[in-house]
Amino acid sequence: MVRISNNLVGILNFVTFLLSIPILAGGIWLSRQGTSECERFLDRPVIALGVFLMIVSLAGLIGACCRVSWLLWVYLLVMFLLILLLFCFTIFAFAVTNKGAGKALSDRGYKEYRLGDYSGWLQKRVNSDRNWNKIRSCLQDSKVCKSLIDDGSENPSVNAFYARHLSAIQSGCCKPSDECNFTYVTPTNWTKTATTSSNRDCNAWDNDPNTLCFNCESCKAGLLDNIKSDWKKVAVLNVIFLVFLIIVYTIGCCAFRNNREDNSWKRYP
Structure with a gap:
């Protein structure tokens, strides 16, 4: 049997x-x-x-x-x-x-993310140009930032935008860092102003929908928060x-x- x-x-x-x-x-x-x-x-x-x-x-x-x-x-x-x-x-x-977590901001519905807060092993993976070029291409194809203006409100006020709950990738890749003090126009359009911030992401920001903050360290950090x-x-x-x-x-x-x-x-x- x-x-x-x-x-x-x-x-x-x-x-x-x-x-x-x-x-x-x-x-x-x-x-x-x-x-x-x-x-x-x-x-x-x-x-x-x-x-x-x-x-x-x-x-x-x-x-x-x-x-x-x-x-x-x-x-x-x-x-x-x-x-x-x-x-x-x-x-x-x-x-x-x-290791790693988003930083809560006062009067903001979203958090901001810093690459240095995450595991060194994960940082090396996204800092590799070969890896990041592929990841950036995927993020651009996903239209993750376009969704910010396709939610039924074409141009929310700055206060309404600040109150929104953004995902880690949207916060890191689709808008400039708050410490850059750029002037809000639309969720993905900001007017650059003179800033004393040492944050390199301020110079990396561009209003081009294919650029935005996809080259920013905050974008890499937002991705790592998702991966985490x-x-x-x-x-x-x-x-x-x-x-x-x-x-x-x-x-x-x-x-x-x-x-x-x-x-x-x-x-x-």
């Missing part, structure tokens, strides 16, 4: 195999339908994830249900490496997102996923032991 652990491993891997199909199909769709570099950014990782899940789930399914011990051994080895990798990534994610928030959520989910993987790995070990016992019994009746 097939043992319970083998059945559980088989069922779990069958479900994983079914999930890998839409993931793989989605990656292929992205690679064919994406019209810009930003839209095609995730196609290869998604395709790789779909293929990986499909191969590993098949190894676990066949190894558990057909009692192929070497396949189940490979499956357990991959699971162990995945658990180790996920554990290291979770610790790393918590470490690099431990997302990575923390991912890290919490990783902890839950790790517990699940450890349970599956334990069940898989029981199934592997069953296979070895059954093979020994058949060899020595």
Whole structure:
């Protein structure tokens, strides 16, 4: 009689195999339908994830249900490496997102962001010209700043704008820093005035919709604040996923032991 652990491993891997199909199909769709570099950014990782899940789930399914011990051994080895990798990534994610937060301003509905407040490792990633040119292109394509004037109020008053709750990217990339003391015209149009501020972002600001503050350190900081928030959520989910993987790995070990016992019994009746 097939043992319970083998059945559980088989069922779990069958479900994983079914999930890998839409993931793989989605990656292929992205690679064919994406019209810009930003839209095609995730196609290869998604395709790789779909293929990986499909191969590993098949190894676990066949190894558990057909009692192929070497396949189940490979499956357990991959699971162990995945658990180790996920554990290291979770610790790393918590470490690099431990620093940095927006600075609250009086009489403002938004916060401002400084690049130096964030993890040095994250700063290096966005300070790389190669990385930032791609990121900036994606931000421009997303029309994140155009949304400030497409909300039904074409030109809100300066006080109404100051009271708005902007996202970290909108605050960092779509307007100049408050300490520049520029004169408000529209949410994305400001008149430069003489300033004594040492903030380099004041010189980087331009009213051109394709420039704005996309070259500012505040824009990079706003992006890092978004990444920090997302990575923390991912890290919490990783902890839950790790517990699940450890349970599956334990069940898989029981199934592997069953296979070895059954093979020994058949060899020595």
